[in-house]
Amino acid sequence: MNKSTLGLILFALCTGISCSNQQSINTEKAKMEKTESQNDGAIFPKGEKAPADYFTGTVYLQMLAQKTESNDYSIGSVTFEPGARSYWHKHPAGQTLIVINGKGLYQEKGMPVRTINKGETIVCNPDVEHWHGASPESQMTHIAITNDRGDGGVVWLTRVTDDQYNAAGR
Amino acid sequence: MNKSTLGLILFALCTGISCSNQQSINTEKAKMEKTESQNDGAIFPKGEKAPADYFTGTVYLQMLAQKTESNDYSIGSVTFEPGARSYWHKHPAGQTLIVINGKGLYQEKGMPVRTINKGETIVCNPDVEHWHGASPESQMTHIAITNDRGDGGVVWLTRVTDDQYNAAGR
Numbered sequence: 040m041n042k043s044t045l046g047l048i049l050f051a052l053c054t055g056i057s058c059s060n061q062q063s064i065n066t067e068k069a070k071m072e073k074t075e076s077q078n079d080g081a082i083f084p085k086g087e088k089a090p091a092d093y094f095t096g097t098v099y100l101q102m103l104a105q106k107t108e109s110n111d112y113s114i115g116s117v118t119f120e121p122g123a124r125s126y127w128h129k130h131p132a133g134q135t136l137i138v139i140n141g142k143g144l145y146q147e148k149g150m151p152v153r154t155i156n157k158g159e160t161i162v163c164n165p166d167v168e169h170w171h172g173a174s175p176e177s178q179m180t181h182i183a184i185t186n187d188r189g190d191g192g193v194v195w196l197t198r199v200t201d202d203q204y205n206a207a208g209r
Numbered sequence: 210m211n212k213s214t215l216g217l218i219l220f221a222l223c224t225g226i227s228c229s230n231q232q233s234i235n236t237e238k239a240k241m242e243k244t245e246s247q248n249d250g251a252i253f254p255k256g257e258k259a260p261a262d263y264f265t266g267t268v269y270l271q272m273l274a275q276k277t278e279s280n281d282y283s284i285g286s287v288t289f290e291p292g293a294r295s296y297w298h299k300h301p302a303g304q305t306l307i308v309i310n311g312k313g314l315y316q317e318k319g320m321p322v323r324t325i326n327k328g329e330t331i332v333c334n335p336d337v338e339h340w341h342g343a344s345p346e347s348q349m350t351h352i353a354i355t356n357d358r359g360d361g362g363v364v365w366l367t368r369v370t371d372d373q374y375n376a377a378g379r
Contacts, residue, residue, distance in 0.1 A: 080250070082309050082328050103330045109303035109356065110332065112282075133279035137352070139252050139309070158252050160273045160284065182307070184354065186279065 081180070082139060083116040093195045095204075096123025096172070103182070111188050118180040119143065124172025124204060127196040129165075132186035134193075136161040136171065143179030144204075145171045152206075155179070170199045251350070252309060253286040263365050265374075266293025266342070273352070281358050288350040289313065294342020294374060297366040299335075302356035304363075306331040306341065313349030314374075315341045322376075325349070340369045 086101025097120040104114040111132075116139070124144070136145075138159045145161055146152040148168040155161060155171070163169060165186075173179040185192040256271025267290040274284040281302075286309070294314070306315075308329045315331055316322040318338040325331060325341070333339060335356075343349040355362040 084328075103307060104305055104332060107303075107332060107334075109335050110305060110354075112354075114305065114307070114330065114354075133277075135274055135280060135284065137273060137284070158254075162274060162277060162280065165279050182352070184280075184282075184284075 085118050086116065089117070093126045093128070094123065095126070095198060096120055098123050098125070098172075106187055112184050112186045113192065114182060114184050116180060116182055118178065119171075119173035120178055121173050122175050122204075124199050125170045126198050127168055127170050129168050129194050129196070130163055130185060130192060131165060131190045131194065132188045132192070133165045134163040134186065135184040136163065137182040137184075139180050139182060141179035142174045142177040143172055143181070144174055145169065155181075168196060172199070172204075175205075255288050256286065259287070263296045263298070264293065265296070265368060266290055268293050268295075268342075276357055282354050282356045283362065285353050285355070286350060287353055288348065289341075289343035290348055291343050292345050292374070294369050295340045296368050297338055297340050299338045299364050299366070300333055300355060300362060301335055301360045301364065302358045302362070303335045304333040304356065305354040306333065307352040307354075309350050309352060311349035312344045312347040313342060313351070314344055315339065325351075338366060342369070342374075345375075 083101045083103065085099040087099065089098040089100045099118040101116045101118075102113065103116055104110070106113045118140075127148070136155075138155050138157050138161075140157055142157070143155045144152050145155045146169060147163075154174065161171075171181070253271045253273065255269040257269065259268040259270045269288040271286045271288075272283065273286055274280070276283045288310075297318070306325075308325050308327050308331075310327055312327070313325045314322050315325045316339060324344065331341075341351070
């Protein structure tokens with residue numbers, strides 16, 4: 040099993056029906072965190088913690104829709120706590136991000152880092168290496184529409200180091 | 210030119226670059242309305258009024274992303290004022306709705322009306338006749354991800370009459 044397949048399986052474990060089953064056995068503390076998230080005006084629950092193998096810091100994933108016969112994409116809401124970010128990665132068929140809360144950072148390989156804000160849409164073209172996450176001082180939530188045309192939605196690469204992140208966040 | 214082609218052209222006139230150009234010549238009143246919309250915590254501007262040929266009541270459309278080489282969908286944020294709704298219509302390749310504010314109504318032909326709330330995702334399968342809109346007492350905003358695989362994103366049908374809407378809204 041290669042690394043990208045493993046990544047997809049780890050993601051799948053946090054999603055859909057598996058996710059609902061997991062929620063039912065959550066601790067009271069986790070339930071309280073979710074309630075707080077809903078009460079502070081958030082549109083979606085924060086969801087489950089995203090796997091530490093592909094994210095640095097605290098990141099939550101709430102799946103909103105699975106790939107279907109007519110939709111060759113899945114949709115999730117991803118919340119990054121301040122300072123948290125994805126690993127470098129690429130999408131074989133591309134991805135669209137819609138920032139719905141907070142302020143974040145987005146960088147494509149070889150390009151300057153961009154600040155991304157609530158209300159912005161970012162189109163990630165196929166096979167472009169990039170990372171995204173929260174800014175150092177603010178949480179960031181985006182909807183991610185990830186195309187998957189049979190070769191998987193994501194290929195995970197290397198960690199965004201503290202040096203890379205700190206340089207970007209300045 | 211058939212009716213669905215005309216509908217798509219009317220929609221296109223409210224989107225993308227045309228939309229930006231139109232915004233620059235908006236009246237001060239319209240600018241103030243948009244600012245109010247942004248100040249009340251909305252994620253996106255309300256956008257431009259959707260064409261009265263396909264919507265009943267006051268509906269706004271803000272395009273978020275156009276179809277690209279890798280994304281065979283467009284994305285828009287649609288805001289329905291209380292009582293407003295689409296005409297009956299269908300999508301040749303389907304559509305996904307994500308409710309981001311308020312409370313609305315959704316009905317597929319021959320099925321009971323459904324109440325849809327902030328945080329809900331609705332998958333509209335290809336060629337299923339349906340309509341959606343706000344509830345009588347509440348505004349509703351949804352993101353619409355509309356698949357378009359070369360045969361257009363939407364086929365417009367008949368008006369949702371007041372009788373149909375009032376029966377649904379009870």
